[in-house]
Amino acid sequence: MPPLRRHFPPLAVFGLALLAACGGPFPQSTLAPVSDFGHDVDKLFTGIFWWAVAVFVVVEGLLLYSVFRFRHREGSPAPKQHEGHTALEITWTLAPALILVFIAVPTVRIIFKTAGTPPPGAIRVEVIGHQWWWEYRYPDLGIVTANELHLPVGKPVAIDITSADVIHSWWTPRLGGKRDATPNHHTRLSFTPDSVGMFMGQCVEYCGSSHANMRLRTFVDTDSAFQAWVAAQHETPAAPATGSPEAAGRAAFQRFGCIACHTVAGYSAGVLGPNLTHVGSRTTIAGSTMMNTEEHLRSWIGDPPAMKPGSMMPRMGVPPADISTLVAYLMSLK
Numbered sequence: 001m002p003p004l005r006r007h008f009p010p011l012a013v014f015g016l017a018l019l020a021a022c023g024g025p026f027p028q029s030t031l032a033p034v035s036d037f038g039h040d041v042d043k044l045f046t047g048i049f050w051w052a053v054a055v056f057v058v059v060e061g062l063l064l065y066s067v068f069r070f071r072h073r074e075g076s077p078a079p080k081q082h083e084g085h086t087a088l089e090i091t092w093t094l095a096p097a098l099i100l101v102f103i104a105v106p107t108v109r110i111i112f113k114t115a116g117t118p119p120p121g122a123i124r125v126e127v128i129g130h131q132w133w134w135e136y137r138y139p140d141l142g143i144v145t146a147n148e149l150h151l152p153v154g155k156p157v158a159i160d161i162t163s164a165d166v167i168h169s170w171w172t173p174r175l176g177g178k179r180d181a182t183p184n185h186h187t188r189l190s191f192t193p194d195s196v197g198m199f200m201g202q203c204v205e206y207c208g209s210s211h212a213n214m215r216l217r218t219f220v221d222t223d224s225a226f227q228a229w230v231a232a233q234h235e236t237p238a239a240p241a242t243g244s245p246e247a248a249g250r251a252a253f254q255r256f257g258c259i260a261c262h263t264v265a266g267y268s269a270g271v272l273g274p275n276l277t278h279v280g281s282r283t284t285i286a287g288s289t290m291m292n293t294e295e296h297l298r299s300w301i302g303d304p305p306a307m308k309p310g311s312m313m314p315r316m317g318v319p320p321a322d323i324s325t326l327v328a329y330l331m332s333l334k
Contacts, residue, residue, distance in 0.1 A: 028173045028200050034220070037114050037176035037191035044110045048103055055099065114177065118158035118190035123151065127161045129168030129181035131207060131312060132214035133274055133287040143233045144263070146274035147288045149218045152226035153196050159189040166208065172201030172218045180205060193220040209310030215288035233278060236266040237333050249329025252322045261313070264333065273313065280334040286311075297327045 033042045070079045126137040127149075136145050149172075151157055161170050163181040171178030179187040203214035221229060240246030250267070253259060259268035265277040279285070282292050286308050290296040301323050304311040318326065 028202070030173045032174055033176075034195040034197070034199065035175045035191040035193045037189075038174060039194075040110050040114060041177060044106055047106060051099060051103060114190075115188075116190070119156050122156040122158040122190060124158050124160065125149065125151075127159055127170050127181065129161075129163040129165075129170065129203065129207075129214075131165050132203070132210040132308070132310070134170070134203075134214070134216050135164075135274065141230055141233075143230065144275045145233065145278070146282075147216055147284060148282050149216065150226060150229050151193055151218065151220050152223050153193055153220050154223075156190060156192045159191075161187045161189065167205050168203045168207050168214065169205030170201070170216070171204045172199050172216065174199045175201075175218060178204055196220050196222055210287070210308050213287055213289045213308050215284075217284060217288050232281065232334075237264065237277065239266075240329065240332060245325050245328040246332045247329075249322075249325035249327070252318070252326050253329060256316050256318055256322070256326075258326075276330065276333060278333055280331045294327050294331060297330060298323055301326055 030038065030042065030045075033039045072078075124138065124140055126139060128135040128137070134147050134149075136147075136149050137143070159170075159179070161179045161181045162185065163183045165183065167183070168181040169178050170181055175193060176189060176191045179189045181187070197220055199218045199220065201216045201218060203211060203216075205211075207214065240250055253264070253268070259270055261270040261273035263269055263271065263275045263277060279292075284290060285292045285297060286300055286304075289308060290300065300307050301316075301318055302320075303315050304313040305315060
């Protein structure tokens with residue numbers, strides 16, 4: 001195979017991988033913003049992109065003109081050489097400087113706009129990164145949940161981000177810029193979502209063996225749906241009926257030490273792992289890496305490290321019968 005042609009297959013695979021990364025039912029792309037923050041950054045990107053296109057066209061046009069206009073011709077005299085051209089040198093010094101000004105002014109304006117103080121009445125959310133899941137606290141609403149963030153459409157949101165262990169980075173591309181989650185330090189982000197839907201995100205700062213499995217989902221709800229979600233989060237799960245599989249699972253939850261790490265309102269107060277008070281109503285588990293189904297939950301309880309490398313939740317050696325009752329109990333927590 002010729003030297004150049006042998007590079008075509010790997011390049012084709014690479015190109016298809018890039019297209020696949022931007023595809024799927026829930027693409028993670030900043031090019032389809034759904035918040036004021038996202039739209040501002042998108043406009044800034046578009047403006048800078050067209051400046052870059054203009055510079056490319058001018059520079060490459062002059063280069064091609066020079067290549068063809070002054071190319072070597074048999075029997076023709078060599079082009080006249082110039083040692084300097086003051087006007088041209090001033091032009092190619094001032095032109096880039098002016099272009100940088102046109103880029104810098106809107107960039108600085110957007111930086112200050114998006115880093116500003118959120119308006120009064122903004123919904124406050126505290127985001128805490130853990131290896132490898134996200135904790136969400138709504139201090140004004142008295143809600144604690146994990147991995148799935150719920151927000152009302154059209155309402156400003158003030159996000160306060162930190163970490164409980166190593167440096168993470170919280171990012172939902174379609175909603176706005178990423179922010180690092182650093183231990184003992186707080187970074188902030190504010191935006192107003194403008195579209196209802198579910199938007200994917202993930203940690204974008206390498207944080208260990210399951211960094212790629214530290215995902216998240218942001219649900220932007222209508223106001224009524226958000227208020228219904230808030231009301232549901234305030235409810236304390238009722239104790240299961242005596243003799244039911246759920247009751248057996250509740251007992252197994254204590255017997256196998258789950259209460260030491262997980263909170264279930266009205267029953268356990270562990271704080272090391274995600275709050276499981278309403279885990280049955282979530283769409284995903286294990287850092288949003290798996291859909292919340294009985295099959296996935298069974299596999300997760302049976303051997304967490306096999307499902308998520310480096311999982312802080314160890315393999316407990318839970319017998320299959322107890323796994324079934326634990327699944328029944330956890331799925332009932334809605």
